[in-house]
Amino acid sequence: MRIGELAALAGVTTRAVRHYHHQGLLPEPPRLANGYRVYGVRQAVALARIRRLTELGLGLDEVRDVLADDAGAELAVVLRELDTDLATQETEIRRRRARLGELLAQAEAGTLPAEGPVSPALAELLGGLPVTDSPSAAKDRAHLTLMAGNGQSDQVLRALAPMTRDPAVLALYERIDALADASRDDPRIGPLADELAAAVPDAVLAAIPAQGPVAAAGAYGEAMLADFAPAQAAVVRRVMELLAARMER
Amino acid sequence: MRIGELAALAGVTTRAVRHYHHQGLLPEPPRLANGYRVYGVRQAVALARIRRLTELGLGLDEVRDVLADDAGAELAVVLRELDTDLATQETEIRRRRARLGELLAQAEAGTLPAEGPVSPALAELLGGLPVTDSPSAAKDRAHLTLMAGNGQSDQVLRALAPMTRDPAVLALYERIDALADASRDDPRIGPLADELAAAVPDAVLAAIPAQGPVAAAGAYGEAMLADFAPAQAAVVRRVMELLAARMER
DNA sequence: TAGAAACCTTGACGCTGCGGCAGGGTCAAG
DNA sequence: CTTGACCCTGCCGCAGCGTCAAGGTTTCTA
Structure with a gap:
């Protein structure tokens, strides 16, 4: 038999047969004067066995072990x-x-959600949010989506649900937006931060695993703040301080 | 953020992030003077989205399509x-x-079976065979195993079952073995071939899809015959002729 | 008897999604 | 000044072959 006939007999390609030779699964048979490989029944049996094993899902090296x-x-x-x-x-x-x-x-x-497929809990939360084009609301969504990526945050998300149904929150977002061009010491910063912190339910803080000063610390926190205008960043920083203080107790 | 922080945030390795850059899934961010990549929130969001998609099982090019x-x-x-x-x-x-x-x-x-995992039907057939060390019986097993590899041969195998329970078959194998050193025109050849052909039930022939002169034709047939001593090969050839003649009718 | 079709040969690259290594540079802390 | 933890680019490796490339051989057909 030549390689094509052997391969057809075993239901594999000639390429696969040569591959098995190369991998040492099937010994190289003798050759004709023209270089063609000549196979006998023995090789056909061996090849069929290899194929049965690979069809089961064994890797070639496992097949080699089994045959050896x-x-x-x-x-x-x-x-x-x-x-x-x-x-x-x-x-x-x-x-x-x-x-x-x-x-x-x-x-x-x-x-x-426009953010693509997210966790079920987050999808529900985002789905409950009113439609708005407030930039800071969008940032909040992005932030949430990121935080929710690290697994067990279901509790936090559930605790956040009441906020999505609070119409006052929208107004808060717009007050943040209004600070886009404000200076770092705008008088609106302090009161807004107070109200924002107050809007966060205790349940949310309780659900956050106390991993240092909330999640906004570290390099990501800085990047997030850099994404805001100065006055807005000041608000965020202040809110974080207030929340951290609340978590202390 | 630097690449390590970004990667940790998204739950991937830095190697993966660079890979995504290389594949065009994630745009290359600006660099610091020392060549370090600096990431902002945007990139983190994008990376998290990529990861959610790949976790679903999408390939990287599909992810690219979806993002685009x-x-x-x-x-x-x-x-x-x-x-x-x-x-x-x-x-x-x-x-x-x-x-x-x-x-x-x-x-x-x-x-x-020693032949390794085989089809259930074949395993049953082989399991029913009596233990023997007859060389021609072994060849028959090998031949069967090969033929059974090409799929829908269950009917043939079932039709063969009666033969495995016929104690006279063992004696026939031994008579083939006895011809190992016989000459091509040994007088035992004819009668043995007749008895072998007679031992094959009609049901077997009926179950064989008429693909030319039985299965022993072509290059594999020659290889199989070459595996026998001359007198034995003569027997096999004669049996094939007899069976082919029976299939005609 | 030629020419085409179908085989055969070796060798090398392609694919997926990164991991791992080599061979560096950078930076903060002790 | 060293150590350790980062960062950089670039290339090989992985499983199991598929797919050319660039020949030579055999075999069927006109």
Whole structure:
């Protein structure tokens, strides 16, 4: 037999056969004068066996191990490993499909957030927000989306829900917007910060795992502040101080 | 923010961030004088979005498409494709796990064929065979294993089952073995071929899809014959002729 | 009997999503 | 001044082949 016939017999491509030769899975057969490989029944049997193993999902090096080992013990071990591996893959796929199902449902309902697919809890929160074009509201959404990315923040998000239903919050956002061109010592800063801090429910602070001075510290905090105009940044800083003080108690 | 802080914020590695830059998923940010990348909130938001998409299982180029397309239409399309894709993967994994379950059961029962994992029908057939060290019996097993590899051969295998329970077959194998050193025109060849052909049930021939002169034609047939001693090959050839003649009718 | 189609040969690159390493520079703290 | 923790670019590696490239051979067909 030549390589094409062998390959057809085993249901693989000639390329695969040569690959197995190269990997040492299948010994190189003798050659004709013209260089063609000539295969016998032995090789065909060996190749069929390789194919059955790879079809199960074994890697080529595992196949090599199994073939090298005369007893069947190795095979059983590898198969068991493979099964647990496939089991985890299966649950993983199922988890992703569940997420996909939610997202597709949102897509059909037209309630997919502009931020792209986010966690269910966050999607609900964002979905409850009134439509507004306030720049600081947009920043808040972005900030929330980022913070919600790090996993277990469901409690915080649930605690935030009441704020989304408070019509007074919109007005607060607009008061922040109004400070876009204000100076660093504008008299509106202090009162606005007080009201903002007051608008945050205790439940939110309670749900935040006390990881230093809230989340706005560090390099991200600075980047966030840099994203605001000076007077607005002053407000944010002040709010953070007030909230931190409240968390102390 | 520098790249490490950004990466930690989004829950990815710095290597991944640079990879996204390289792939054009995330624009390169400005640099400090020392060459360090400096990121702002915008980039963090973008990165978080990329990560959410890749976590769903999207490829990086799909992510790029989704990000490039402002409307949400693209996203829905990609998600649907992904879902069907995952669905096929899931059934595929389940099929393989089912196979693995059978094989593991066989392994525990110690009934795993030496040929490695084979189709259930073949495993049953081989399992029913009496233990023998007849070389021609071994060749027959090998031949069967090969032929059974090409899929829908269950019917043939079932039709062969009666032969495995016929104690007279063992004697026939031994008569083939006895011809190992015989000459091409040994007088035992004819009668043995007649009896072998007669031992093959009609049901087997009926189940073989008439693909030319049985399966022993072509390059594989020659290789198989070359695997036998001359007198044995003569027997096999004669049996094939007889069976082919029977299939004609 | 020629020419085309179908095989065969070796060798090298492509794909996915980064990980890891080499071989540096930068910066803050002790 | 050193140490350690960052940062930079760039290239190889990974699994299992698919896919050219650039030939030579065999075999079928006109």
